[in-house]
Amino acid sequence: MTGPRITIIGSALSGNKGASAMLEAAIQTLSARLDHPQFTLLSMYPAEDAAQNHYDNLDIVPAAPRQLGVTINSLALAYRVLPFLRGILRSRSRAVRALVDADILLDQGGITFTDGREKFLLYNIASILPALNVGTPVFKCAQAIGPFRNSVNRRASRLFLPKVRTVVTRGRITHEFAEGLGLRNIVAGADYAFSLELDGSEADAVSEHVDLGFFEGDTVGVCPSVVLQKKVDARGGDYVGQMVSFIEELRARGKRVLLLPHSVRTGTDKTHNNDLPLCRDIHSRLRLGDDLLFVDRELSSQQLRYLIGRCDLFVASRFHAMVSSLAMAVPTLVIGWSHKYREVLEMFGAEEWAFGHDELAVDFLTQRFEALDARRAEVAAMLEVRLPEVKSRSRMQADLIVDVIGR
Structure with missing residues (x-):
């Protein structure tokens, strides 16, 4: 028996343990709220993540930066503009299938669309564009965005961030940056890792x-x-x-x-x-x-x-x-x-x-x-x-995700 399908990008089990904390907090909180949810991680380090994966309901799909930026984005665009190829694309690409079948894509990038990090801007866009192209709602978990003074970052942010279903801001400064950009799809929250619970072992x-x-x-x-x-x-x-x-x-x-x-x-x-x-x-x-x-x-x-x-x-x-x-x-x-x-x-x-x-x-x-x-x-x-208040603001985004899935 399977329940909602949730695809995640921007986090990992290996490497940066902050990314792991966000991923595992999402699995913990959503598993407590949904019946038999199934998770797919589009992974930058698929072999390392697979070696550390102890979750029965988490599938690891390769999505290294070049593969994500070129292959997965191209296939997702083809899925959008060439309807007669959708069956083939879905059957032959695990990443496309994970995105098409998903009820939601969670973007767990810790800091995105930020001045001074323009070298990561293409990755920030590539992380959410395939889901947008296949029609899967994108939910940006609590993260830092902005400022938007750089013209390249500002134009990209104005183009792509309004297409996201929800952007959870991770603090006052980020929220003010997002409001200044004119975003209306923002919710003030706290980092998802605050929801991570220890199990006593x-x-x-x-x-x-x-x-x-x-x-x-x-x-x-x-x-x-x-x-x-x-x-x-x-x-x-x-x-x-x-x-x-x-x-x-x-x-x-x-x-x-x-x-x-x-x-x-x-x-x-x-x-x-x-x-x-x-x-x-x-x-x-x-x-x-x-x-x-x-x-x-x-x-x-x-x-x-x-x-x-x-x-x-x-x-x-x-x-x-x-x-x-x-x-x-x-x-x-x-x-x-x-x-x-x-x-x-x-x-x-x-x-x-x-x-x-x-x-x-x-x-x-x-x-x-x-x-x-x-x-x-x-x-x-x-x-x-x-x-307690910070943890409550962190857990709140799990309720928002469930609401998007329910709709």
Whole structure:
């Protein structure tokens, strides 16, 4: 017996565990609301995602960027303009069949149609255009869009975003950008990953690889990002050196440090969606000791969230590592590169604990950490108070998706 068919793009099980958290949150929340839903992921990393797929109702279909941009988009356009070929196209292309049979396409790209990321604009368009061409409604799950000052991005956004059934904005700044563009199909929400629930098995699973006794002292989690590294180093900085100096300063102050990559691709040194090579470089420059724990492997999004929740304080550069720390009410200091960080922290009244990569210096980072450490109890209490409302705004989009399917 099968129920509604839901196709998803822009997320993954492997690599970026923020993408995994969004995907698995959608599966969790929609499976609780629908009878026997069937999910298909159009995957950028099909082999890696298939290896990690433990869901009986999730099918993995290859959709690497070139395949998506050329093959799948061409076949979907042919499906639209050549009705006599529809049966053949549907039978011979798993991707076309997944889109045609779907009741809805969920676009889970974390940040799309944004100035300064024009090199990703074609992918942003290619992710939703096939569904539009075959007549499947598109639902953009909570994400950052805008600003739209760049003429190319602005024209593309004005052309394609109004064709989407619903755009869920991930915070105040994104919502204001969307309103400024004149969009009327927007709903204010919160990142879907806030809906991710732990199932209680995480401690046992993690303990096979990590000594959980490490967390008996005052523990600070540090989550670097290769995206931030590229931005810092491009302006002549030394991101790795700064992270090493900061971690050693924490240890000199009596803190225990958990070095945690939140985006990992097993079996490759490629750095796209993979912070493990960066973290290995940082770790190789640190002195060994019982006050340092490096997670040198790929863990699931739930296992990572559990580990982050064991920390007393957290320093994040990966966006969804920040989401997990906030979801576990851990006081968090954020080094970011986009408005997407600040607008989420605003929901918790914690925007003062974020600063941009252009301000990154060891002394400044240490000063901001000291300030957070001094107010940790106050900040933790504030996160606990705000968290239920943020989770409610996150889960709301599952109800919106069910409504679209029902129609």
